[in-house]
Amino acid sequence: MTAKNRRTLPFDIINTSILVIVALVCIVPFLYIFFISISDGLYLSSGEVTFFPKGVNLEAYKEVITNPRFNIGTGFRNSAIYTVLGTIIAVVFTYLTAYVLTRPRVKFRFAIMTLFVITWVFEAGIIPQYIAYSSLGFIDNIWVMIIPGAINTQYLIITKAYLEGVPKELEEAAIVDGANDFTIVSRIFVPVTKPIIATIALFNAVSIWNQYLIPQMFLHNSSLKTIQQVLANVIVGATESPFANTMVNGVWLNQENMKAAAIFLAMLPIVCIYPFVQKYFKKGILIGSVKG
Numbered sequence: 001m002t003a004k005n006r007r008t009l010p011f012d013i014i015n016t017s018i019l020v021i022v023a024l025v026c027i028v029p030f031l032y033i034f035f036i037s038i039s040d041g042l043y044l045s046s047g048e049v050t051f052f053p054k055g056v057n058l059e060a061y062k063e064v065i066t067n068p069r070f071n072i073g074t075g076f077r078n079s080a081i082y083t084v085l086g087t088i089i090a091v092v093f094t095y096l097t098a099y100v101l102t103r104p105r106v107k108f109r110f111a112i113m114t115l116f117v118i119t120w121v122f123e124a125g126i127i128p129q130y131i132a133y134s135s136l137g138f139i140d141n142i143w144v145m146i147i148p149g150a151i152n153t154q155y156l157i158i159t160k161a162y163l164e165g166v167p168k169e170l171e172e173a174a175i176v177d178g179a180n181d182f183t184i185v186s187r188i189f190v191p192v193t194k195p196i197i198a199t200i201a202l203f204n205a206v207s208i209w210n211q212y213l214i215p216q217m218f219l220h221n222s223s224l225k226t227i228q229q230v231l232a233n234v235i236v237g238a239t240e241s242p243f244a245n246t247m248v249n250g251v252w253l254n255q256e257n258m259k260a261a262a263i264f265l266a267m268l269p270i271v272c273i274y275p276f277v278q279k280y281f282k283k284g285i286l287i288g289s290v291k292g
Helices: 003-037 041-045 060-068 073-099 108-122 126-135 153-165 168-178 180-190 193-207 215-219 229-239 255-291
Strands: 245-248 251-254
Touching: 003 073, 003 255, 041 251, 041 255, 060 073, 060 251, 060 255, 073 108, 073 153, 073 180, 073 193, 073 229, 108 153, 126 215, 168 180, 168 229, 180 193, 193 251, 193 255, 229 255, 251 255
Parallel strands: none
Antiparallel strands: 245 251
16 A cells, blocks of 8 residues: 555545445435335334335335325326426526527626526515416416426526536637537537536426425316325325225235335436436536536
8 A cells, every 4th residue: 555545545434434324314215215115014013114124015006006096197197297398498498598698799698697696596485476377377287387497597507607618619610610509509519518418407307306386386186286296195195094004915004105105106217317317417517516
């Protein structure tokens, strides 16, 4: 071991230990919810399940998915639609706005950016928001999940900072060749800024998928409810008879089984998506934040 390695060893040990603890804090609750969901309710009621599952089965998932009272399929479908549409629109609007605000020829771009920041710092509150959205016809309208979040100021700042780091020579060469703004964005900026696109796409997708307050305030029609609203119904409904303690296919289900199964199902789509954008996400958020 070299002298340099000996000097950095204590830091490496402390740093690794902290990271392991943070990782466990994130992973253990996730695993615990999963283990509760696949355990026999009889063992849960008697307190025999401390961490690892006992009496492994999938009946809680079957009950939550197939029970018409919970209607979890509709929630998944609606949330998927809102998330896909909302993410696409948010990425396009945020990216194009950031591009415009980085163009030196655009007048009042600093004033425009200031207005965005003001709306980020000073929020009107729930009641003015409800009045405004109601006047726009957003009650029981899927666009309430999409339009208000089309441009998030925080993501706009990160994207703008990232675009400012694109070499000017690339753009100048394209202009010499007669390229317009659409060509510059699609042929030059987009290919070299995939990390920030993936980053803001993931941020928006997670935000829309986990949104509860907005749909609870504005989406009253059962056919429009999101997975988070359905999840709340499962948590409440699972505590009521006859769902509190039920024998299904020789397996006891109780309220903890069903709550855990619903929670795990609601988390699963985002957890599955993250590995595919991870390589872009880390680079995008680091570079965007440092330059911002």
